[in-house]
Amino acid sequence: MMSSTVLYDHPGPRARVRNAVLSVVFGVGLVALLWWVYRKFDEAGQWEGRLWRPFTEPDTWTQFIIPGLRQTLLAAATGMALSLAFGIVFAVGRLSDRWWIRVPSGVVVEFFRAVPLLLMIFFIFYGVPFLIQGPVSAFWAVVVGLTLYNGSVLAEAFRAGIRSIPRGQSEAAYAVGMRKSQVMQLILVPQAARAMLPVIVSQLVVLLKDTALGYIVAFPELLQRGVNDLSANYGNVVAAAIVVAAIYIVINSLITMLAGWLDRRTQRRGFRATKKTTAGPAPVLEQAVTEPQG
Amino acid sequence: MHVFADQTNLDAYVSGFLWILKLTGASAFFALVLGVLLAAFRVSPVPVLRGVGAAWVNIFRNTPLTLIVLFCYFGLFSTLGLSFSDELDLNNYWLGVVGLSVYTAAFVCEAVRSGINTVPAGQAEAARAIGLTFFQTLRIVILPQAGRAVVAPLGSVLIALCKNATIVGTIGLIEASSVMKDLINSNGDAVIPIFLVFAGTFAALLIPTGYFFGWLANRMAVKR
Numbered sequence: 001m002m003s004s005t006v007l008y009d010h011p012g013p014r015a016r017v018r019n020a021v022l023s024v025v026f027g028v029g030l031v032a033l034l035w036w037v038y039r040k041f042d043e044a045g046q047w048e049g050r051l052w053r054p055f056t057e058p059d060t061w062t063q064f065i066i067p068g069l070r071q072t073l074l075a076a077a078t079g080m081a082l083s084l085a086f087g088i089v090f091a092v093g094r095l096s097d098r099w100w101i102r103v104p105s106g107v108v109v110e111f112f113r114a115v116p117l118l119l120m121i122f123f124i125f126y127g128v129p130f131l132i133q134g135p136v137s138a139f140w141a142v143v144v145g146l147t148l149y150n151g152s153v154l155a156e157a158f159r160a161g162i163r164s165i166p167r168g169q170s171e172a173a174y175a176v177g178m179r180k181s182q183v184m185q186l187i188l189v190p191q192a193a194r195a196m197l198p199v200i201v202s203q204l205v206v207l208l209k210d211t212a213l214g215y216i217v218a219f220p221e222l223l224q225r226g227v228n229d230l231s232a233n234y235g236n237v238v239a240a241a242i243v244v245a246a247i248y249i250v251i252n253s254l255i256t257m258l259a260g261w262l263d264r265r266t267q268r269r270g271f272r273a274t275k276k277t278t279a280g281p282a283p284v285l286e287q288a289v290t291e292p293q294g
Numbered sequence: 295m296h297v298f299a300d301q302t303n304l305d306a307y308v309s310g311f312l313w314i315l316k317l318t319g320a321s322a323f324f325a326l327v328l329g330v331l332l333a334a335f336r337v338s339p340v341p342v343l344r345g346v347g348a349a350w351v352n353i354f355r356n357t358p359l360t361l362i363v364l365f366c367y368f369g370l371f372s373t374l375g376l377s378f379s380d381e382l383d384l385n386n387y388w389l390g391v392v393g394l395s396v397y398t399a400a401f402v403c404e405a406v407r408s409g410i411n412t413v414p415a416g417q418a419e420a421a422r423a424i425g426l427t428f429f430q431t432l433r434i435v436i437l438p439q440a441g442r443a444v445v446a447p448l449g450s451v452l453i454a455l456c457k458n459a460t461i462v463g464t465i466g467l468i469e470a471s472s473v474m475k476d477l478i479n480s481n482g483d484a485v486i487p488i489f490l491v492f493a494g495t496f497a498a499l500l501i502p503t504g505y506f507f508g509w510l511a512n513r514m515a516v517k518r
Contacts, residue, residue, distance in 0.1 A: 019339050044373055248361065
């Protein structure tokens with residue numbers, strides 16, 4: 001707890017007693033609150049065995065939750081691969097020396113970052129069929145929407161990462177006779193990608209959560225199969241929502257732990273040589289990561 | 295542009311965005327209050343409060359907002375009988391505000407906490423050394439610096455909240471994205487103009503907001 005050292009000293013005997021008393025007081029309050037929530041659910045009959053029994057039966061898992069989870073992970077994996085490519089292309093585009101590459105790239109990135117993902121998905125799912133005179137699958141509506149939004153966020157993260165690499169690096173590369181494209185490919189992008197690894201992984205959490213928007217266009221992902229279809233069969237929407245939420249929380253916590261592990265690893269290896277300059281690029285990075293879409 | 299020459303369509307467009315703004319406004323207020331409270335929990339010396347703060351953040355940050363909003367409708371309203379208003383729109387609106395607020399509060403909490411963490415520990419140590427009490431340290435030394443550091447992250451939380459407000463359409467509130475969907479379905483010949491108007495309105499609202507917060511954060515930043 002870094003923050004605890006900022007705000008108060010190590011507790012002495014009196015402070016320890018006071019903290020213990022406050023812990024007990026708030027602990028009792030918390031238990032009372034949880035009891036009240038439990039009673040409210042109980043009054044509505046939500047703890048009845050028949051609502052929860054489906055989750056002990058293998059059919060529930062093999063027919064609803066696992067197929068839904070598979071679609072969710074498939075959409076997330078496809079979206080991640082495509083948005084990484086999109087992000088790299090547009091980050092490099094925004095850093096181009098030619099204005100006719102730089103300006104359109106900037107417009108695209110700013111636009112897709114500002115448009116709600118749901119609007120994109122609706123446009124692709126309901127609008128594009130009118131344009132191409134054929135249907136668009138819910139899967140691709142979700143994946144393309146995810147790619148455009150998360151790709152733009154990643155493009156900004158990459159750009160910040162590339163700009164955080166000390167200028168001496170590219171100057172040295174130019175000095176030994178590399179062309180701009182070589183400097184980008186051999187010097188800047190590999191280092192930026194490595195420094196950006198935790199950001200990329202955190203964006204995966206955002207992307208995975210955003211696949212739940214597929215629910216709205218009837219894409220059979222975890223939310224659709226697990227909450228909608230499952231509770232249609234068993235009438236246990238509250239129980240289903242709690243179980244599905246727990247699955248999302250476990251998966252995303254694992255990914256977040258992975259991001260933290262990667263962060264510590266790159267730090268230990270000294271890849272954060274630019275740590276001193278965090279006042280510059282780092283806030284931009286954080287801004288890119290903390291955007292809690294969907 | 296013939297779509298928007300029609301008065302009913304224009305009204306739908308306006309009311310869709312009004313719902314978005316109302317959702318954003320009310321949720322921003324509740325999320326800010328709740329988020330600051332949770333951040334205070336997370337940095338407090340009381341372990342129980344730290345646990346509550348951490349649990350809140352981990353639960354709501356890792357759950358899709360769509361699921362939270364759906365739960366507000368099917369769980370809180372349909373099953374548990376929590377109702378805000380007899381009017382359907384208004385009831386869905388407040389259920390949406392509840393969902394958006396509890397979700398966004400987790401992000402506000404993390405932003406505020408990271409702001410407190412940007413203040414070097416030496417500052418508080420110095421404050422204690424000259425004999426300031428805990429609340430004096432907080433009021434005179436820590437919070438003014440932390441407040442300046444959270445402008446940028448709170449700005450992006452607000453922008454994301456505005457975009458996330460479209461998800462309340464899932465539970466039947468006719469906000470901007472639902473209006474766009476309906477207009478597209480009934481005007482297949484004007485798909486691109488419809489999308490550009492709706493997406494453009496969001497862009498026109500949010501891109502300047504982003505630059506404003508960037509400018510403000512830069513202006514307020516404590517240069518170290």
